[in-house]
Amino acid sequence: MYAFEYQRANSVAEAASMLAANPEAKLLAGGQTYIPTLKARLAQPSHVVDIGRIKELTGIEVKAGVVSIGAMTLHAEVAESAEIKKAIPALAALAIEIGDLQVRNRGTLGGSVANNDPAADYPAAVLALNATIVTNKREIAADAFFDGMFATTLAEGEIIVRINFPVPKRAAYSKFHHPASGYAMAGAFVADTASGVRVAITGAGASGVFRWKDAEAALTRNFSDAALSGIAVNEADCIADLHAGADYRAHLAGVMAKRAVKKITG
Amino acid sequence: MNKIEFTINGKKVTSQVEGRTLLVDLIRDELKLTGTHVGCDTSQCGCCTIHLDGKAVKSCAMLAAQADGADILTIEGMAKGDTLHPIQQAFTECHGLQCGFCTPGMIMTAAGILKENPDPTEADIVKGLEGNLCRCTGYINIIKSVQRAAVLMKA
Numbered sequence: 001m002y003a004f005e006y007q008r009a010n011s012v013a014e015a016a017s018m019l020a021a022n023p024e025a026k027l028l029a030g031g032q033t034y035i036p037t038l039k040a041r042l043a044q045p046s047h048v049v050d051i052g053r054i055k056e057l058t059g060i061e062v063k064a065g066v067v068s069i070g071a072m073t074l075h076a077e078v079a080e081s082a083e084i085k086k087a088i089p090a091l092a093a094l095a096i097e098i099g100d101l102q103v104r105n106r107g108t109l110g111g112s113v114a115n116n117d118p119a120a121d122y123p124a125a126v127l128a129l130n131a132t133i134v135t136n137k138r139e140i141a142a143d144a145f146f147d148g149m150f151a152t153t154l155a156e157g158e159i160i161v162r163i164n165f166p167v168p169k170r171a172a173y174s175k176f177h178h179p180a181s182g183y184a185m186a187g188a189f190v191a192d193t194a195s196g197v198r199v200a201i202t203g204a205g206a207s208g209v210f211r212w213k214d215a216e217a218a219l220t221r222n223f224s225d226a227a228l229s230g231i232a233v234n235e236a237d238c239i240a241d242l243h244a245g246a247d248y249r250a251h252l253a254g255v256m257a258k259r260a261v262k263k264i265t266g
Numbered sequence: 267m268n269k270i271e272f273t274i275n276g277k278k279v280t281s282q283v284e285g286r287t288l289l290v291d292l293i294r295d296e297l298k299l300t301g302t303h304v305g306c307d308t309s310q311c312g313c314c315t316i317h318l319d320g321k322a323v324k325s326c327a328m329l330a331a332q333a334d335g336a337d338i339l340t341i342e343g344m345a346k347g348d349t350l351h352p353i354q355q356a357f358t359e360c361h362g363l364q365c366g367f368c369t370p371g372m373i374m375t376a377a378g379i380l381k382e383n384p385d386p387t388e389a390d391i392v393k394g395l396e397g398n399l400c401r402c403t404g405y406i407n408i409i410k411s412v413q414r415a416a417v418l419m420k421a
Binding site: 001002003004005006008028031032035036038039040048050052076099100101102103105106181182 | 268284285286288307308309310312315318321322323324326327328329331332334375378379393394395396397398
């Protein structure tokens, strides 16, 4: 690891001013991606601003049909939350599929969403549930947030405070784990929401998480797994790497979407 | 440098650490608690698993400075004098180890699993140990050890 100065912020305002003071300062949330990144010397921040203990970034609240989750909420907390299990069981079920037990005890919702790893799970939930990302500066709709692999529309110095998930009528997530890393080779989050059926695919897209609009249209006409037969994710838009080719991932995304629908319809 | 204070295996510790010092390096190099192992450089093997405020975490995937104020338990804190912790006892009885390198991490993660779920199924144990790699045993005896530990801990 390259040397850096560690700073612990006690409030969002303090974290923002620490970031503003040093152009090469970076935020540290749960660190389950960032610390391995630092260890591999893939990043060289001048300052690391720890936001993991900021009280205003925690807490789970359900009201008026919205589940509002603080950015520093741990994956394990989402997985175990009775309120989330009741309001959006698919979201709690997704959280238990993230990483491993130790990662779920440190990793955070906000960290995962801000990192936008193309194989991460939460971005699929955020996009399919039409969530709103609340930052220290504004509110960003999920459709305007993810901006390609490891990229988002967060501005320099902007900090995710909470994510608000509207409660869907019904939803499910289905994921094919990479057998070694546990990351999604492909994952599909299907949600029947107030703003229509939304299908988000993670793990497969060459530009990160994306909405599979053909599947949304098909499910709007007929909400059944059979409705997805005969349509396919465009393999030209999929990742090809040592783990799987683009054609495999495109097919797998379709299989995961069908399984997610099947989980809902039974 | 950052001044940190925390409790480890019941003992209060104060230290000065660089920002980039990993918690596992502080535990091993400064506190000389070398039961916590480093088996990889990518935070994948789980050998460095400890309990931080009662939860199993990888001590190689956090900075020492992040542990300020925490209550830490390492493998050295499991046995009571010469009496092994039931999970340690179960690993010896069921041959849950060969070379033993992954064992401290396996035991600390198993303790995390059993704390949340005192009566895990085989599938619960397999899922719980996803973050711990063993290159000797093929995991079968590790799973048996955790099942045995669950029985011993209820006795």
